Amino acid sequence: MNARNLRPSLMRTLSTLPGIDALWPLCLDIVRHRRGLRPRPLPDATRHFAWHPTRGFVLHEDAWDEEAIELFALLKPVLDRPPEGAAWVIGQLGQSLDGCIATRGGDSNFVNGPEALVHLHRLRALCDAVIVGAGTATIDNPQLTTRRVAGEHPVRVLIDPSLRVVPTLRALSDRQAPTLLVCDATRAAEAAQRVGAEQVLGLPGLMSNAGGPPNLRVLLPALQQRGLRVLFVEGGGITVSRFIAQGCMDRLHLSVAPVLIGSGRPGLALPGSAAMRDCPRPPARVFRMGADVLWDLDLQPAR
Ligand SMILES: NC(=O)c1ccc[n+]([C@@H]2O[C@H](COP(=O)([O-])OP(=O)(O)OC[C@H]3O[C@@H](n4cnc5c(N)ncnc54)[C@H](OP(=O)(O)O)[C@@H]3O)[C@@H](O)[C@H]2O)c1
Known part of the structure; x- marks a missing residue:
């Protein structure tokens, strides 16, 4: 289990890589795609992330700052929802x-x-x-x-x-x-x-x-x-x-x-259990x- 930090660090502040402001519109594009409002493939998909049949959306981490990578990791379970x-x-x-x-x-x-x-x-x-x-x-x-x-x-x-x-x-x-x-x-x-x-x-x-x-x-x-x-x-x-x-x-x-x-x-x-091992x-x-x-x-x- 990794502790992740969504606060900007000095490293991120100095980074010239795109961050959350650039990532968020792409997240919204993924949602529009899920709702059938945007056709495949997603724009710029290959530059920003890839779709993997078992791993879902995978961000190209070398293209993003640390803050964006953390946010994507947090939101990925929602972003990976299939259209049906x-x-x-x-x-x-x-x-x-x-x-x-x-x-x-x-x-x-x-x-x-x-x-x-x-x-x-x-x-x-x-x-x-x-x-x-x-x-x-x-x-x-x-x-x-x-x-x-x-x-x-x-x-x-x-x-x-x-x-x-x-x-x-x-x-x-x-x-x-x-x-x-x-x-x-x-x-x-x-x-x-x-x-x-x-x-x-x-x-x-x-x-x-x-x-x-x-x-x-x-x-x-x-x-x-x-x-x-x-x-x-x-x-x-x-x-x-x-x-x-x-x-x-x-x-x-x-x-x-x-x-x-x-x-x-x-x-x-929640209802609870009698024994700790059952929790x-x-x-x-x-x-x-x-x-x-x-x-x-x-x-x-x-x-
Ligand atoms: N910190 C957070 O993340 C967060 C998020 C959301 C809400 N809140 C706070 O959580 C509190 C509400 O949560 P909750 O667990 O009590 O209820 P809830 O889950 O929002 O609603 C479900 C229950 O509300 C009952 N209820 C309790 N007080 C009520 C009232 N004054 N008027 C109408 N219905 C009422 C309903 O009764 P019946 O089944 O009998 O109709 C129902 O069982 C609020 O103080 C809100 O500010 C905090």
């Missing part, structure tokens, strides 16, 4: 050293540093849809756009089986990007009355009569049918934990900030992101 196939899910949580993602009252502005915020917007731009739970939608009232980076806004998906969110939320009213409010099919008519039918995705079987959490396994194929296959679950802790517990998450970016929140809102809350240890990579440390966890073996 099943839905693929990446999640994120920004947490304190003591495992909280917000204060008790719900304030999460900001757990992590500015680099992590840019990273969030990059993930939004590379994914087809960004998903948040009702708690995050209500407390943060997020726009879920890509305003800190170049790139298209993703479709915004709010998981709200109990129809808790109010129609005046920015994601439901600002028209900056399409938004889908996800609820059980039995409540779709009620949801349509509140936010408009075009913004409602009512799913049969999302909620069981016995109560309990939403069945996220019915959400993924429904989004896939709408052409939304690369999915970014941005929070909060309950929602990310449900995706993992139901085997619906492929990758997790866990950004740990050097801050102590105390008795705040928890990040991951999952997913393959992990570590990246430095300003003062924070980003853990990139590969959850696919557990799925």
